[in-house]
Amino acid sequence: MTNTVLRLAFMTIAAATLLVPSSGAVAQNTQIQRGKYLVGLAGCNDCHTPGYFFGKPDMARFLGGSEVGFEIPGLGVFHGPNLTPHPEAGIGKWSTKEIATAITTGRRPDGRVLAPIMPWHAFANLTDQDVHAIVAFLKSLPPVDNKVPGPFGPNEQPTSFVMKIVPPSAAIKADAGPK
Numbered sequence: 001m002t003n004t005v006l007r008l009a010f011m012t013i014a015a016a017t018l019l020v021p022s023s024g025a026v027a028q029n030t031q032i033q034r035g036k037y038l039v040g041l042a043g044c045n046d047c048h049t050p051g052y053f054f055g056k057p058d059m060a061r062f063l064g065g066s067e068v069g070f071e072i073p074g075l076g077v078f079h080g081p082n083l084t085p086h087p088e089a090g091i092g093k094w095s096t097k098e099i100a101t102a103i104t105t106g107r108r109p110d111g112r113v114l115a116p117i118m119p120w121h122a123f124a125n126l127t128d129q130d131v132h133a134i135v136a137f138l139k140s141l142p143p144v145d146n147k148v149p150g151p152f153g154p155n156e157q158p159t160s161f162v163m164k165i166v167p168p169s170a171a172i173k174a175d176a177g178p179k
């Protein structure tokens with residue numbers, strides 16, 4: 001009898017240990033959830049998920065890189081790259097620090113500074129905690145094998161769709177454009 005009670009008590013404790021995740025795992029989950037929330041708010045999906053600009057974001061390739069590039073007059077054409085941990089097509093080889101630096105300062109590990117259509121000037125104001133939550137979420141994504149084309153210089157021919165600033169017709173040209 002005592003034996004059975006003891007065995008039952010032991011099994012209950014063992015089951016409880018299995019069910020309750022360690023506090024480290026809970027903290028990491030909370031961080032990833034926070035990152036997901038911030039990525040949703042910051043609109044990363046718009047420029048970094050295929051299909052988004054056609055009104056049909058391909059959620060199976062969430063943040064897997066856009067087929068639509070932005071033309072910045074005088075700078076070139078830039079596609080929102082693959083942000084998933086794919087080692088070749090995405091940013092799987094970048095460290096947490098390298099990703100955080102790119103998001104908040106625009107500087108890639110190879111030293112190139114990202115075109116300002118990537119809103120890193122705004123993301124420079126994120127707290128360290130929030131940037132690390134975003135990076136933790138990106139690192140938790142399934143890797144997507146999709147490499148975006150480019151970047152293309154101002155004199156290069158883009159190979160995919162382009163979002164472009166088109167000058168107004170001559171009649172209204174005089175009043176248009178940034179002053």
Ligand code: HEC
Nearest residue numbers: 039042043044047078079080081102114115117118119151
């Ligand atoms: C308005 C469009 C836009 C939004 C919104 C946007 N990005 Fe980007 N992002 C880009 C473009 C375009 C590039 C590539 C620029 C270049 O190559 O110079 C880029 C580049 C990057 C890079 C560098 C990747 C690489 O391989 O070079 C990272 C990391 C990144 N974005 C993360 C994010 C995150 C995280 C968010 C949301 C918090 C975000 N971006 C929101 C357009 C955007």
